Structure formats: C-alpha cells, structure tokens
Amino acid sequence: MSDTDDELVRVTINGKEIRAPGNLSTIQALWFAGYPRVKGVGCLEGVCGSCRILVRRKDSPEVAMALGCQTLIEDGMEVHFLVFPTPTHHAYQLDEIANSWEVQAQFHRIFPEAVHCRHCHGCDVSCPKGIEVEKGVELAGKGRFREASELFVACVMCDFCMTACPEHIAPNHLGLFARRVTAYFHIRPSNLISRLEELRRNEHPIRTD
Amino acid sequence: MAQGTPYAAALAAYRPQAQRPLAPQTLSGEALLKAFHPDYYAGSLAPLQVGPNQGEMCHRQLAQVLQADARIDEADLAGAPVLETGILVIGGGGAGCAAALAARQAGAKVTLATKLRLGDSNTVMAEGGIQASIAPADTPQQHYDDTMRAGRRLGDKRLVARMAMEAPEVIRWLIQQGMQFDLDQYGDILLRRAGGASAERVAYYRDYTGLEMMRVLRESVLNSNIQVLDYSPAVELLSNELGHCAGAVLSSLKDCSYIMVKAKSVILATGGIGRMHINGFPTSNHFGATGDGLVLAYRLGAKLVDLDSYQYHPSGLAYPQHLAGSLITEGVRSAGAYLLNARGERFIDELKPRDQVSSAILRECAEGRGVAAGEAQGIWLDTPGVELRQPGLLKERFPKLVDLGKKSDVNPLTTPLLIYPTLHYQNGGARIDEHGRSTAPGLYCVGEVSGGIHGKNRLMGNSLMDIICFGRRAGAHAAERCHLMSHKRVSLEHLSRVRRELALAELPLDIKGPMLFPECAKPEKDSDYDGLRRNRGPEG
Numbered sequence: 189m190s191d192t193d194d195e196l197v198r199v200t201i202n203g204k205e206i207r208a209p210g211n212l213s214t215i216q217a218l219w220f221a222g223y224p225r226v227k228g229v230g231c232l233e234g235v236c237g238s239c240r241i242l243v244r245r246k247d248s249p250e251v252a253m254a255l256g257c258q259t260l261i262e263d264g265m266e267v268h269f270l271v272f273p274t275p276t277h278h279a280y281q282l283d284e285i286a287n288s289w290e291v292q293a294q295f296h297r298i299f300p301e302a303v304h305c306r307h308c309h310g311c312d313v314s315c316p317k318g319i320e321v322e323k324g325v326e327l328a329g330k331g332r333f334r335e336a337s338e339l340f341v342a343c344v345m346c347d348f349c350m351t352a353c354p355e356h357i358a359p360n361h362l363g364l365f366a367r368r369v370t371a372y373f374h375i376r377p378s379n380l381i382s383r384l385e386e387l388r389r390n391e392h393p394i395r396t397d
Numbered sequence: 398m399a400q401g402t403p404y405a406a407a408l409a410a411y412r413p414q415a416q417r418p419l420a421p422q423t424l425s426g427e428a429l430l431k432a433f434h435p436d437y438y439a440g441s442l443a444p445l446q447v448g449p450n451q452g453e454m455c456h457r458q459l460a461q462v463l464q465a466d467a468r469i470d471e472a473d474l475a476g477a478p479v480l481e482t483g484i485l486v487i488g489g490g491g492a493g494c495a496a497a498l499a500a501r502q503a504g505a506k507v508t509l510a511t512k513l514r515l516g517d518s519n520t521v522m523a524e525g526g527i528q529a530s531i532a533p534a535d536t537p538q539q540h541y542d543d544t545m546r547a548g549r550r551l552g553d554k555r556l557v558a559r560m561a562m563e564a565p566e567v568i569r570w571l572i573q574q575g576m577q578f579d580l581d582q583y584g585d586i587l588l589r590r591a592g593g594a595s596a597e598r599v600a601y602y603r604d605y606t607g608l609e610m611m612r613v614l615r616e617s618v619l620n621s622n623i624q625v626l627d628y629s630p631a632v633e634l635l636s637n638e639l640g641h642c643a644g645a646v647l648s649s650l651k652d653c654s655y656i657m658v659k660a661k662s663v664i665l666a667t668g669g670i671g672r673m674h675i676n677g678f679p680t681s682n683h684f685g686a687t688g689d690g691l692v693l694a695y696r697l698g699a700k701l702v703d704l705d706s707y708q709y710h711p712s713g714l715a716y717p718q719h720l721a722g723s724l725i726t727e728g729v730r731s732a733g734a735y736l737l738n739a740r741g742e743r744f745i746d747e748l749k750p751r752d753q754v755s756s757a758i759l760r761e762c763a764e765g766r767g768v769a770a771g772e773a774q775g776i777w778l779d780t781p782g783v784e785l786r787q788p789g790l791l792k793e794r795f796p797k798l799v800d801l802g803k804k805s806d807v808n809p810l811t812t813p814l815l816i817y818p819t820l821h822y823q824n825g826g827a828r829i830d831e832h833g834r835s836t837a838p839g840l841y842c843v844g845e846v847s848g849g850i851h852g853k854n855r856l857m858g859n860s861l862m863d864i865i866c867f868g869r870r871a872g873a874h875a876a877e878r879c880h881l882m883s884h885k886r887v888s889l890e891h892l893s894r895v896r897r898e899l900a901l902a903e904l905p906l907d908i909k910g911p912m913l914f915p916e917c918a919k920p921e922k923d924s925d926y927d928g929l930r931r932n933r934g935p936e937g
C-alpha cells in the first residue's frame with residue numbers, strides 16, 4: 189500500500205485540486221492533502237448526516253447528492269461540500285396532541301404543505317439512503333403514519349430532501365413526526381409496563397452488598 | 398507487514414460451517430487480561446503530577462492533556478460577548494440532550510452548546526442497544542449484579558443501583574419522546590443478551606438504536622425552546638469568586654471568536670476520548686471524541702476515576718483500510734456469530750465480557766494465528782455461519798452490517814469479515830454522585846465523560862442507559878436549584894492556580910488543551926468555515 193504518485197487519483201474538492209489514494213473517502217482525501225477540514229465532519233460512518241456533498245463523476249453531467257464520509261474518491265471527480273439549510277419552520281410538541289384520534293388533524297396543522305406535494309421526485313432522487321421519501325409524504329398525508337414511519341427507518345436527517353423540496357414540506361421532519369407519533373401513541377409493551385408496576389409497588393429493592 | 402496468514406490464503410481456506418466446537422481454554426480470564434489487554438501494556442501509565450488526582454496513575458496520553466496549559470487567558474476575553482442563561486449544557490449527544498430536556502421540563506432557562514452539529518456524537522453511532530431489566534425472568538438486582546461483576550466490582554454501588562432501578566422508567570421516557578423499539582408480535586419489547594450478562598436485557602431498534610435515539614432527542618430539543626449553539630466547542634470553564642463553576646467560554650467555529658456564557662450551573666456532557674487513539678489503536682468514535690470534558694473538569698478541580706481503563710471493542714473492522722476502526726455491533730455475536738482464527742478455530746467464548754474477548758483476539762494475532770492484510774491484521778467474524786443457522790436473520794436485524802459489507806466489497810452472508818479490537822469507550826471519567834454532580838461545585842458531568850458506573854469494563858447497552866438516566870437526573874437537579882442562585886462575577890481565576898502548579902511541577906507549557914479536534918484537522922486552519930445555525934422554535 190504505497191502512495192507513489194501514479195496510484196494517486198485527482199479530484200477537485202471545493203475548487204481545490206487534490207491528489208490522494210483512491211481508497212480514501214472525500215474527507216480522508218482532504219486530510220491526506222493537508223486541508224484540515226472540520227466543517228460538516230461528524231461520525232465518519234454515515235449515520236450523523238453532517239457531511240453533505242454534491243458529486244459530479246468524470247464524463248457525467250449528473251450531479252448527485254451524497255455523504256462525504258461514504259463516498260470514495262475517483263479520478264476526475266468533482267466534489268462540493270454543502271452547508272445546512274435554514275432549519276425547518278415546522279414546530280410541534282408531542283404532548284400537545286391530545287390523543288391518537290387527533291394525530292391526523294394535528295399533522296395537517298403542523299405540516300400544511302404536505303398536501304401540495306407535486307410528485308416531482310426531488311426528495312427521492314436526493315436521498316443518499318435510498319428512502320422512498322415521496323411515498324412517505326403521501327402515506328402520512330393519508331394518515332397512514334405507521335406505514336410512513338417504516339419508510340424512514342434509515343433516515344440520517346441530512347436534510348437533502350428538505351433542500352430539494354420545492355414545496356417546503358420538510359419531508360424528513362414529516363417522516364420523523366410519523367415515527368414519533370407511532371411510538372408515543374402505540375408502543376405499549378406489556379413486559380415494560382409490568383416491570384414499571386412492580387417497581388411502583390417497591391417489589392424490587394436492590395441489595396448492594 | 399503484520400504477521401499471520403495472508404488474507405487471500407486464509408479466505409481460500411475458509412469454509413462456511415453451521416456449528417463449530419470451542420477449543421478448551423488454557424488461560425483464566427484474569428491471566429488473559431494481564432497478558433494481552435492494552436490497559437496492561439508496560440509503560441503506558443504515568444502518575445499525575447498536578448491536580449485533584451495527583452499521584453494517581455493515568456494513561457500517558459491522557460495525562461499529557463490533563464496537565465496541559467489552557468488555550469486562553471483573560472486577555473482573550475476582552476470584548477467577548479456575554480450571554481446569560483440558567484443552565485448551560487455542554488455537548489449535544491444523548492446525555493446532553495437528555496439533561497437539557499429534563500432541565501427545560503423543570504422550567505429552567507437552558508442553553509446547549511456543542512462542538513459540531515447537534516447530534517454529531519457517539520450516541521448516534523450506537524447500534525447494539527440499551528439495557529433495562531424488563532424481561533419477566535430478569536430483575537433490577539440481576540442488572541446490578543451483572544454490571545458490578547463486569548466492572549470487576551469497582552463500580553460505584555449507589556450509581557449502579559440507581560441506574561438498574563431507573564432503567565425501565567428511562568425506556569418509558571424514551572418512548573414518550575417518540576423513540577421506537579423492536580417489538581414482538583404482541584407489542585412486547587424484544588430483548589437480547591449482552592456478553593457477560595445473566596439475562597436478556599438489551600432493548601434495541603434494528604442496529605440503529607443510537608440513530609433512532611439521537612434523531613428523536615435532537616428533534617425534541619429543537620422543538621423545546623432550548624437555545625442551541627452548535628459549532629461552538631467549550632474551550633474553558635468559568636468560575637465565580639467562590640471557585641464554583643459558573644459558565645464556560647465557547648469558541649465559535651464560524652469566526653474563531655469567543656463567547657462567554659454565564660450560567661447558574663453547568664452540565665458537562667462531552668462524551669468520550671476515542672480520537673486520542675490511546676495506545677495507537679484505531680477507534681470507533683465520532684470525530685469530536687477528544688476527551689475535552691475531562692480536561693475542562695480536571696482544571697476546575699473535579700476528581701476523576703479509573704483513568705487507566707479503556708474499552709477496546711472486539712469487533713472493529715480491520716479491512717479494508719478506509720473503514721478501519723468502524724464498529725460491528727456486539728449484537729452480531731449475541732445473535733450467534735463465532736470468532737475464528739486463520740485456521741478456522743474458535744478460540745474464546747464469544748459472549749465473554751468485551752475485555753476478555755478483545756484480549757483473546759490480540760493473543761491470536763500476537764501468536765501468529767491471525768489473518769494479515771497489508772498493514773492490518775485481525776481474525777474472522779463468522780457471519781456466514783449465522784446465515785447458515787438462521788437464514789435471513791442478518792439481513793433483517795442488521796441492515797447496517799449488510800451496508801458496511803457493501804461498502805467494503807465483502808458480502809457478510811457468504812464471506813467472513815476481518816475484525817480487530819477498536820478503541821471504543823472510556824470506562825472512567827469524572828466522579829459523580831447520584832445527581833450527576835462532580836466534586837467541583839456547580840459542575841455536573843454526565844454521560845461518557847463521567848466515571849464510576851462501569852468500573853473497569855462496561856457491558857453492551859449500559860452506556861446508552863447511563864447517559865439518559867444520569868443526564869435526566871442532572872438536568873432535573875440543576876433546574877431545581879436554579880432559582881436559589883444568582884449570577885456572579887465570573888473569571889478564569891482558576892487558571893492562575895493551574896499554571897502555578899504546572900510551573901512548580903516543571904511541566905511544559907507549550908502543550909494546550911483541550912484537544913477539540915483530532916490532529917488531522919484543526920479548526921484554526923479551516924479557512925472556509927461558515928456554520929453557525931440558529932435554533933428554531935417559538936423564540937426563534
């Protein structure tokens with residue numbers, strides 16, 4: 189594993205020409221080339237959603253959105269690190285929703301734009317996790333929150349779909365809303381509840397000797 | 398080149414097989430640790446020369462930053478804007494968010510400052526799950542006993558008992574924040590067994606437990622009228638005329654300027670230390686895990702415990718190189734995956750406590766029974782064996798593992814993964830009481846930065862539990878006391894004492910702490926930084 193010059197690939201990152209070994213991610217390549225980047229760096233494992241990049245591969249007109257730590261550099265690749273969009277204006281507290289019968293009504297109050305979805309696929313195309321975002325928006329709009337919630341299992345809240353959406357729907361926050369109400373109203377495990385009851389009745393004192 | 402069978406040859410010799418016997422063990426657990434665990438590496442410890450733990454042994458690399466000079470002095474603060482708040486939480490992982498939410502819930506004015514984006518943390522990366530004794534066959538007592546035993550009886554009994562008792566309530570709280578758990582067909586929480594535990598006690602959500610927890614807590618914080626200052630690492634704590642902690646100095650990464658935050662209490666939740674690469678090991682930790690909180694707390698006089706004890710997770714990916722250190726959750730071993738040396742032999746009970754399993758892997762490699770891949774070495778995690786015994790399980794339960802396989806061009810369903818221990822967790826930290834109070838007045842420490850719960854070894858799932866349990870307790874306790882206190886004059890007075898001590902001990906003053914960022918990336922040099930985001934919510 190030597191780094192002789194002919195094994196290095198050439199990439200352009202934020203306008204800077206960089207040469208680095210091809211088995212490095214875009215972030216590792218920057219560090220390798222001596223650019224001490226911290227902005228947008230996070231877990232380095234593709235779950236924190238911080239290292240948002242635009243990528244154009246050699247000889248391709250297409251610009252894709254991706255996570256920087258998950259993207260290996262290729263010869264001729266162009267990369268641009270993005271900043272986060274302004275935070276979503278959708279604000280809510282779960283305990284303001286009186287009960288599970290109210291969720292649909294509250295959903296449309298909190299996410300009024302959801303019904304305006306143009307089915308432009310902007311969100312789907314931009315999602316680095318391959319989530320069916322658009323379908324999730326549609327399901328939530330119909331009140332099928334549990335189904336919608338299943339679609340967003342792998343969402344890392346990178347906000348790409350939010351940036352892409354022309355209707356300001358904030359699909360990822362909508363997806364997380366679907367997930368949260370599902371837990372808040374419907375997860376009632378009997379094993380947990382039984383244990384809580386036993387604890388309430390002081391049936392489990394702990395001996396510490 | 399590492400020694401051992403070359404990767405290609407070892408792989409060619411590998412045959413998937415459903416069952417394999419375990420070879421008889423020649424070394425006791427204790428002897429195995431002494432011979433192979435990195436905590437026992439000769440010469441890795443040094444006595445601390447200054448501060449509250451003076452005279453006690455500490456890992457050399459940590460000692461260096463604990464005894465480093467501060468990054469700032471009074472002159473740097475001239476003209477710095479001052480912000481007043483009730484409770485300042487430092488760190489935006491699980492512990493920090495839980496503390497902030499509990500404090501806000503109790504009516505306090507809360508500011509949360511974090512180094513990177515809110516949620517960039519070790520929490521978001523956790524996969525395996527969270528421990529709570531909720532199985533009918535399990536009890537809080539067993540949770541207590543297992544935790545104490547794994548920690549070699551060195552854990553703080555009161556803290557461990559508190560955690561074991563409150564764990565089920567913590568799970569309820571998380572559900573009420575909107576966190577999902579994997580359930581069986583009747584809606585009961587599914588549980589799996591952690592290595593070293595006597596019962597099935599780890600609740601989880603796929604292998605995304607930390608991601609699920611973190612995105613829910615982040616959303617909750619952003620919707621809760623908590624002021625969030627991201628991209629603002631704390632570089633020093635502030636003290637009042639009594640020497641109590643009374644705020645912190647933040648460095649905004651946006652323009653490298655300083656902000657002083659005056660607070661009635663400070664809750665430090667800065668997480669772990671992996672990116673210090675103790676003993677030169679790769680790490681599973683996030684980019685910001687540089688042990689800052691330990692340094693800040695120590696300078697203000699907080700006592701630390703177990704500074705010689707780190708957890709090396711047995712299953713860090715060893716190959717390919719660009720993913721080295723990435724974690725494979727212990728859940729895979731709980732689900733029955735064997736560990737095999739280059740000859741295809743099992744060499745340790747895979748569900749022994751982590752320190753023993755890691756030591757056994759290091760032994761196999763040291764004694765030439767490992768697999769060598771360029772500079773890396775390791776042993777096999779036998780995922781194809783699991784697939785043979787329980788077809789479909791890996792795909793269904795461990796989507797992240799399958800994904801990791803894709804990235805490394807290895808299909809874990811048919812090919813074993815090469816693994817090697819990775820620096821994972823700091824067992825010790827700031828000594829705390831049941832409310833998360835450190836020994837420095839006014840300063841709470843919660844989460845991985847605190848110590849005393851896990852003794853010298855932590856069970857899978859106990860960290861996610863401890864961060865939420867004590868995070869909430871600290872937040873509530875600090876909020877309760879908030880109205881009793883008023884803002885006082887704040888200063889960096891404690892630094893004069895620190896510098897005097899350093900000079901007396903003839904320690905170098907050219908090393909600065911806290912580290913803030915790993916060596917490969919220093920914010921001072923990041924020329925095109927532009928990052929501060931404002932919080933949303935009613936106060937905007």
Ligand SMILES: Cc1cc2nc3c(=O)[nH]c(=O)nc-3n(C[C@H](O)[C@H](O)[C@H](O)COP(=O)(O)OP(=O)(O)OC[C@H]3O[C@@H](n4cnc5c(N)ncnc54)[C@H](O)[C@@H]3O)c2cc1C
Pocket residue numbers: 487488489490491492493510511512513516517518519520521522523524525526527528606607629630631632666667668669681682683685686687689690724821822843844845846857858859860861862864911913
């Ligand atoms: C890959 C991985 C998998 C894991 N899996 C499990 C598991 O399955 N079960 C389990 O129980 N535990 C697991 N752990 C351990 C557990 O995730 C962590 O110990 C725990 O999440 C720590 O929480 P925390 O809130 O204390 O710290 P973190 O979540 O790391 O948060 C600390 C925060 O403080 C910020 N910070 C740091 N320094 C500063 C500063 N100077 N100023 C301001 N902010 C700062 C950081 O940026 C970060 O946001 C895992 C850890 C890793 C790395």
Ligand code: SF4
Pocket residue numbers: 314315316317318319321342343344345346347348349350359360
């Ligand atoms: S759904 Fe949106 S926020 Fe979630 S991963 Fe996909 S693009 Fe990112």
Ligand code: SF4
Pocket residue numbers: 304305306307308309310311312321322325349352353354355356357359
């Ligand atoms: S980007 Fe917005 S408008 Fe377009 S399909 Fe997705 S949710 Fe609908």
